[in-house]
Every structure is written in structure tokens, then in C-alpha cells.
Amino acid sequence: AQTVTQSQPEMSVQEAETVTLSCTYDTSESDYYLFWYKQPPSRQMILVIRQEAYKQQNATENRFSVNFQKAAKSFSLKISDSQLGDAAMYFCAYSLLGGAQKLVFGQGTRLTINP
């Protein structure tokens, strides 16, 4: 069974600084998707960034980028120029290509932004 592990229950960063959230996963599949979702205090989950495993290039979305290491099964999220609005729970998630609506989530990392 696929598993996703986020080893940092909580992280904090100063506003405007850079922070990296860690995620490792376990799978025997070669084709899959990896995601970072954000859940602000309002509870609505929002997709931050997505990575297809067959793509070697790391995904980027404005201030958000990932470091995808397929061999190491590592998928970290880097947030640059942190803003107060980035404060939220961040979940790393995995899905197979064919079962893309069935996500396996990590336990989450609570990110605090200090002004």
C-alpha cells in the first residue's frame, strides 16, 4: 500500500523568508502524481502544486516550488518570500495515474508565519 509521510508536524518561518516542508512516500508504482494541498483555518483545501512522476523537471507555481527526488521518494515544498496568508496546514498527497481521485495524504504540517 502507498504511504505518505510528513515528518514535520509544525514549522514556523519569518515573513518574507523561505521555508521548506518535507514529504516522503512509499510506492512500488512508476507512474503517479504528487501534490501539495493547503488547508487554511477556513478548512477549504486548495491545490498548491502538482508533480507528475514521469516529469523530471520540478514543478513551480509562483512562490511555490518542489524538489522531486524520485529515486529517494522525496517530494519537498519550498515556499519563497513567505506571506501571512501562507499560514495553513499543508498536506502532501499521492495518487496513481488511473485513480487520480483517490488521494493518499500525509499527516500534514502546520505552517506558522511570524510577522
Next chain:
Amino acid sequence: KAGVTQTPRYLIKTRGQQVTLSCSPISGHRSVSWYQQTPGQGLQFLFEYFSETQRNKGNFPGRFSGRQFSNSRSEMNVSTLELGDSALYLCASSMRTSGTGGELFFGEGSRLTVL
């Protein structure tokens, strides 16, 4: 475009009762999936419906069931409620077409408390 709408937002039930939660997906989205979120177990996949058919099912007992209507709206039902069913139940919708893997749009959830 309206987002994913879940009703009710909050509800309190007692053990042994049953509950029905409703989810209206984003217009045009034909896939609806359900997740249970608890502090202990995190986010866990319940099931997914597409075109009124259950496509995927998570590892939950038969007390958890769902259905989807022809307008893509979905309901999930939990019978014989147990204390451990207290959770935030999240609904997510998606286009479920090739190349859109994993881009789920979540509702704000239904908070169920079982006493």
C-alpha cells in the same frame, strides 16, 4: 462559478443514529469523492462517484455508503453511528478527464459530532 457546496456544515448526532451528508459539485464536474478527516487518522479516502457509479472505495466499513445523482450531486450516509465517526467529512469534485489528475476542488466540509 460556484464552488463545492456541502450541507449541513455542522451537525450533532447520538450513537446509533444515522446521518446523510450532501455535496453539490462545481458545475460541469462529474466526479465526486469523499474524505474523512480526523486528528488521529488524518485524511482518509472514503469513495468516489463518477456518472452515478462508485469508481473507487476506501477501507471503511459498510456503514459508510454513498450515491450520486444524475445531476452529479452526491450524498453519503453513515448508519449506526459510533463515537469514532466524529470527523470533518470533505467532499471534492473534479473533471476526471485525462491530464487533470488530482486537481480536486474541495468543499468546506461537514463537521459531524457523535455523542
